[in-house]
Amino acid sequence: MSGQPRWAKTAQQDVIGQDRLARSLLRVIARMPAGSIVAVHGAPGSGRDEFVRRLAWLAGPGRSRTGDVPAGLHPQVLWLDAWSWCKQGHVLSGLVAAVANAIRQPGPSRERARELAGSVSRMRFDGTMPDVPGPAFGSRSVDPVADIARAFSGFVDKVRDPRGGRLLMVIDGAEWLTPGGRWQLIDGMRAILVHQPEIAMVLSLGREAAVEALKSHHGDMAEASAVRILNDLFDLSVTVPNLEVRRIGTLLREYIGNSESTVQRSFGRDALTGLSAAVAHRPLGSPRFLRRLAWRTVLLAEFAAELRAPRVLSEAQWAWVIISERWPDFRRFMIRGGRKRWVELARAVQLMKTGKADRTGALETDPDDPHSSSISRWLSEDLILNDYLRLHAEGFARDGEGIFWLENLMLAAGL
Known part of the structure; x- marks a missing residue:
């Protein structure tokens, strides 16, 4: 137990009674297209934070106890605290670091990961022309964003070998970011997943917080417009029911x-x-x-x-x-x-x-x-x-x- 990550130590009991929903969601994630993003919403009192921790525990540290996890998921679960990472650098660099740190024998991949994190940090999400060099990932790069996505896919494959299976990354703490920071996280996730690497990302984020992120970038908009954009950004949205x-x-x-x-x-x-x-x-x-x-x-x-x-x-x-x-x-x-x-x-x-x-x-x-x-x-x-x-x-x-x-x-x- 001492070797378990911090988030897993509080997830070993089904305190909110939603294991059935968590197991069902894991089976769906295993069948969804590669590179999918699942948003987990929840009203106050729903226990959304406890739900995503339990979801990650069932897919990773707890799978040997339950045996109900679909075979298509990799046994290692990646966890990213977005709020904590934004104190160390660009929040998108945390996505790269979470994957790179999971490689069993990093070797030369460590320096490559630093380059990728730097390139991701230079990406722009406000629609303006940059006044500094863009996120070029190589001296001969023609499409640096595509290069970033390919490099990220390569890191994902290194983590998956030799067991195979789809990686699962759970992203927590996004609500503590500023609305602009949330938008960069969501938009950046879509950018680095464009080549559909064998990874699924579960983002814990309240629906109102997601709408605030949209409005910080697009300005004020009608509710129907916000719903349509959210449906385009997230491949699946799940709302955790209130605690019984x-x-x-x-x-x-x-x-x-x-x-x-x-x-x-x-x-x-x-x-x-x-x-x-x-x-x-x-x-x-x-x-x-x-x-x-x-x-x-x-x-x-x-x-x-x-x-x-x-x-x-x-x-x-x-x-x-x-x-x-x-x-x-x-x-x-x-x-x-x-x-x-x-x-x-x-x-x-x-x-x-x-x-x-x-x-x-x-x-x-x-x-x-x-x-x-x-x-x-x-x-x-x-x-x-x-x-x-x-x-x-x-x-x-x-x-x-x-x-x-x-x-x-x-x-x-x-x-």
Whole structure:
């Protein structure tokens, strides 16, 4: 296990329950034309990052355990963190480096890879005429871009020998690039794959982030135009489904792990049951959010143990812990309004349930306070918060004293 890449160490369990989709996608990738690009999208809470890591693990380090990977894929999986690589040089150079570093006996290929990386870095993607020498890959080059694609194909073949099979490269971290950087990555991928080398690239990128990249290059455009261009750029687009509600609590318990006893000692034997019930809301199913929530809960429990202040928390109090992590601005807005604001919240939610307009807008708005606004504004601007408050607003109003006790504990704990 110590010899596995970093991304593989967190991919050995199917934490989001999408192995069936991952295995199906791998079988399709093995049948697609060489040089294909697969875009993996996913809404907030879908666990897209976990999905692509699991996909790569099933195709590479985990294939000996599962045995479900199609024979047409090479056993070595290449992983590129685009955001990390852009700190070292041009992000497209990372594509070359990922392949070149996988060659078993690099020898003279090392210098050739440096030349190729330099040529790729000089490619232009903004449609302007370069004011410096272009990406010539040889002194007699007539079509340097085609030369780059052929050289990249040669590196791919060196990695594949002698086992054969199609290489799989997974590209993560693209959303952390600027929109212009994302466009260079996407357009550059298409350029170096023009000769259809025996490699498939899986790009983890939200759909909105991909549209932003398009607009950074093409300017503002209609939605239909953006969809058409994306369909031309990507050979297949897959959207990871949202995490199932029933798995959210299970995943949260896994993240809390050995600290479960501490949480129970500070907040009651059924603490994790109450927390799991409060977080069982589909938009809150992001594994990254659940991991942060788990550490927040553990720190709160450890601090309560230090104070010797155990207390059984209600579901409303656990919901407030979730709000403090997911919606910190709303947390400040509610606390600054005092107890009256909790009553107003319950009234506003009740009126929305009955389909009536919110008549609680009488709460004054302070133009100098960015956190001061009416309840109705929060409910109308954030639909996820709206849905969550419909479930717990009445509990907040009933357990105001408990909420303020918990808030003081969180503030003292630095949360």
